[in-house]
Amino acid sequence: MDKDERIILVTNDDGVTAPGIRALIEAVSPLGKIVVVAPDSPQSGKGHAITIGVPLRLNQVDIFEGIEAWQCSGTPVDCVKLARDKILHRKPDICVSGINHGANHSINIIYSGTMSAAMEAAIEGIPSIGFSYLDYSFSADFTLCKEVAYDMTKRVLESDLPAGSLFNVNIPITEKQEYKGLRICRQANAKWVEEFDERRDPHGKKYYWLTGEFKNMDPGEDTDVWALENNYASVVPVQFDLTHYKLKEQITAAWKL
Amino acid sequence: MDKDERIILVTNDDGVTAPGIRALIEAVSPLGKIVVVAPDSPQSGKGHAITIGVPLRLNQVDIFEGIEAWQCSGTPVDCVKLARDKILHRKPDICVSGINHGANHSINIIYSGTMSAAMEAAIEGIPSIGFSYLDYSFSADFTLCKEVAYDMTKRVLESDLPAGSLFNVNIPITEKQEYKGLRICRQANAKWVEEFDERRDPHGKKYYWLTGEFKNMDPGEDTDVWALENNYASVVPVQFDLTHYKLKEQITAAWKL
Structure with a gap:
């Protein structure tokens, strides 16, 4: 496909004003x-949350x-759904999400809005990639990230992959x-070991902040x-496909239904 | 294990006052x-959303x-995390979630707060089950659901399954x-084919309601x-484990990194 006909949908979970999405667009x-x-x-x-109870x-x-850009009041998954139905009126050729300010490796994929946006596009059959940088700071240097994002996006576009391949x-x-x-x-x-930070408000009532420590239980290289x-x-x-085939x-053998 | 020592954590995504959770407790x-x-x-x-920016x-x-019950201001996943850390102070022996008012089969598992709560417990190594009834109505008859919930929970408790088995x-x-x-x-x-319902507010500005049609693309029995x-x-x-091993x-063969 000619690159001039190719549409790349860019989204994220840190919001349209985050430095990471600007770096991804440039890349x-x-x-x-x-x-x-x-x-x-x-x-x-926000994980794979969608907005049902309020309009968007x-x-x-x-x-x-010089770039067409929209901001949406919903979740990252809502953005992808709206982009397809109300802005592009067709499937984009690829969806890239990020660059997230912070890691989304291992079990973090389950909680990640960045990856859920990419997954939503993949469910639609669109090749998709979520990018995350281990540096959480607003002023992070995205130079290496941009090289990786360009290289990976080019690879996925030029490879003969199944519909909805997701990375x-x-x-x-x-x-x-x-x-x-x-x-x-x-x-x-891996998983998070949670310890909620318990505090009391000015009226003496308890409230809790989610905190936690990341624990890698996997020795694999x-x-x-x-x-x-x-x-x-x-x-x-x-x-x-979340089916646990093993x-x-x-249970098929054990339960004899 | 003696049933008197066994702790069953019950949660849902429809909220603590929904008829479905009462049916599950009874079951x-x-x-x-x-x-x-x-x-x-x-x-x-709400999928696997967690609450980060505001306290709980x-x-x-x-x-x-006669039953200890708590309501939480957060998501279903937050409920499971808080239950473990601040209420039970240990892992429950099983976590059951639901009974959801509405289907969570096929791709719906990805969006489902019911299943995400159960998955959060499974990540902790707790055997877990999410239950959903295809009847969406508030006045649904949960008689059959209760039989299924009792049967499945008993099976899982009495089977020799790997830690964190999830259904x-x-x-x-x-x-x-x-x-x-x-x-x-x-x-x-399967997937959802979205068509947003576009409306205009009293000030003439557009807003969108998420709607959609479920499409099963799978002929398998x-x-x-x-x-x-x-x-x-x-x-x-x-x-x-969301790794797509195939x-x-x-790509390992094709990309020769």
């Missing part, structure tokens, strides 16, 4: 026509020079000369966590 | 000590006779004499959608 602009549809406020940790707003914004890409914090390249991985077996610790950008191919076999 | 009460931690308002479609409230309620159970709308029993299935390949159409209750074992092999 993938050489590969096609960009259309941005992103949340109007931060939506971190969609407003065009002029914050990226979770995380980029390490590292000096350019230490960076070792892309590494194809599986999702590490083929995981995304290992790759990132060793200065690779991790690339995890992602599915949305457990299915086990 | 599983003979199997152990019940503790309820559920949202204080409807949380349908937790209040004890006395609406189920998505949907119950059909059917007459008792037509009901064919449990059927172990895979997740059907081993799917949850098929089972429900044929008067079975569908049981899908669920995983949270695509991983394919």
